[in-house]
Amino acid sequence: MKYSLLFPKTQKDAPRGAEAENHKLLVRAGFIDQLMAGSFTLLPLGFRVVEKIKNIIREELNETGAQEMLMPLMHPKEVWNETGRWESAKEVMYQFKKDDKEFALSFTHEEIVVDLIRKHNIKLSDFPLKLYHFSTKFRHELRAKSGILRAREFLMKDLYSAHLTQVDMQKYYEEVKRAYIKIFKRMELSVKVVEASGGVFTDKNSHEFQVLASVGEDTIFYCDKCDFAQNDEIAKVKAGDKCPTCDGKILTSKAIEVGNIFPLGTMYAEKMGALYTDEKGAQKPVWLASYGIGPTRLLGTLVEIYHDDKGIMWPKSISPFEVHLVHVEDPGTEPTVQKVYDALIEKGIEVLWDDRTNVSAGEKFATADLIGIPIRLVVSKKTGDKIEWKERSGEKVELLSFEEVIKRLE
């Protein structure tokens, strides 16, 4: 795509009041725009990154046999009353009345998915069920700061699985855990799998996927040798302690929660009557687990981890474009840059081409550094019939032929 057509252009100043680095950079580089506290538009660049994040999640979940669908965002009070969460989650839910009927906006979907399951006459052979969607969540967060890391309206992928037995639930729970680790690895995020409390979801422990980052709102304790890791809500260790499971030492860090998984058990099915009939004719509640990942929170997290003082540095797999092509407007170079652009498009490579006129090379380079696409290509008088190749994460500048550029990109 031509940068001259992209909405919006980068801006010099960070928004007033923005503290978190991801907030400042995502706004300045034109990835997001704040409508009100905790509420953001995904602008075309941000939308592209989130779509790539979603596709990675989608691929790995489909691999586990999960099926994608889409549940509603506005829910009737009645269904939330069945589990008591209309009251117990009142603080976090947006609830309202219209014509004497009460509604809540989706802060999660356990009740809705259990309602869906119980309405369909599920046979033994249909289990396990693995259903997910990407949908908007609304949570009345008192502190909506940290940019898109803690929003009041955000995207979530939530997966729900229903099983005949606890053993089967635990088996799939472990499978999703492995899928999550793969998902975050594909985005070049290193995560700790951390034991945590179940919050308003369950009285059992859950697992969080935490990325170490000073801007994180969680505090975790983890072993420097083994996989032991706990959220401070439940941790009985402190920094400097000996690890309870090996001879390692406990460290502590702030961290951003990018995913969480809950082995919910039979509570939801019992309260809502999601029952199956076993071989002996007995009615039994299904075992439920739920699994969340926040694609928009990941957008912010990735920027927290991948940036320098010039701008963002996207990992390749989720960069909005593969290549940022900069045209230095030396007279006579127009046909070359057009040829390079067309040839890259022809090869199926996603290119953002800074085709602006009357803009200095320095400004174009600064724009490229701010947006953070991993590969910068330059066409200028100096590059002649070659192309300048520079990676966003390095300093090295190379002159390559078009064929060499393509070979490296493939």
Next chain:
Amino acid sequence: MKYSLLFPKTQKDAPRGAEAENHKLLVRAGFIDQLMAGSFTLLPLGFRVVEKIKNIIREELNETGAQEMLMPLMHPKEVWNETGRWESAKEVMYQFKKDDKEFALSFTHEEIVVDLIRKHNIKLSDFPLKLYHFSTKFRHELRAKSGILRAREFLMKDLYSAHLTQVDMQKYYEEVKRAYIKIFKRMELSVKVVEASGGVFTDKNSHEFQVLASVGEDTIFYCDKCDFAQNDEIAKVKAGDKCPTCDGKILTSKAIEVGNIFPLGTMYAEKMGALYTDEKGAQKPVWLASYGIGPTRLLGTLVEIYHDDKGIMWPKSISPFEVHLVHVEDPGTEPTVQKVYDALIEKGIEVLWDDRTNVSAGEKFATADLIGIPIRLVVSKKTGDKIEWKERSGEKVELLSFEEVIKRLE
């Protein structure tokens, strides 16, 4: 995908109270589920169709240079007050208060997109802007009937364009009109482009894209010879009249509105201060137009148009799968059907394989007819090393080799 794993299975009975054919068939065939009046889950089959509808829309809009993004669903009262629509659209909007702050759910996004544009210091060279998203809309419809045709929560693609001049706006308006006709044609829907009033959007006339159907809530008058067509809200002709623009005759029909486009003008920009500075330094309001298509309403419309007494008959371009493979469980045929399934997948063909055991051939055929995938393939003892080919829309049954099947599918 294996049908044995699909959630949910088809069901014999239509939901109580369902009147519209699309509602009955989409629920029975497992495409949608009703959470409450006017609110539906897109089940895995329905989700697949809607994704295909979205991709067709996306491709044709991108072709016009439009850029995809995603705007929030919960809006602050303040922005709706700027145009007066907090009051004037009160009936249709879901409005509520939380902690002394008032919000509305998105019933449309004009105010939000204009806010976005005015905040970014747009230069003359940045125009025209063409921005769209697929997002959830909430409308407090008094009569939420006709299944997914008139829901209170539904998906909409809304495109907004901003221009320096009326001429430029009109030019793009016509371009989008052509894109819409292409979009509906790709879904095998024949539409009338109908003049209509601007509703709560504008005091100017708009254009609706109407599909003739007895279940439709609109009444239109159109010429049997030329393109003249008007919604009865504004029509000054009646059935049997002579066409005002040619020598044709006026006909009338019920119709379903699947899209609409509004040449909004400068009202929004004037009220909200979305101004640009022209060459002479004067501040001028931008010209706005908006363009909607309802992907979930299209799901219902397609079923209204494409069904018979056995079930749905999807047009190829938006069918949830390309092929429905039925295994008649004759002993010894398992390796053949597995081979055919694997080979189809290998070729990149989307197959729904009815692999259920202990289910009669008759029941499997009825399931295939109800779901409505355009091609049914059968493997049984009778078909030997050939495959039975039958189209959903015809009666003819043919025996083909695997190579012939592939050739026809490509």
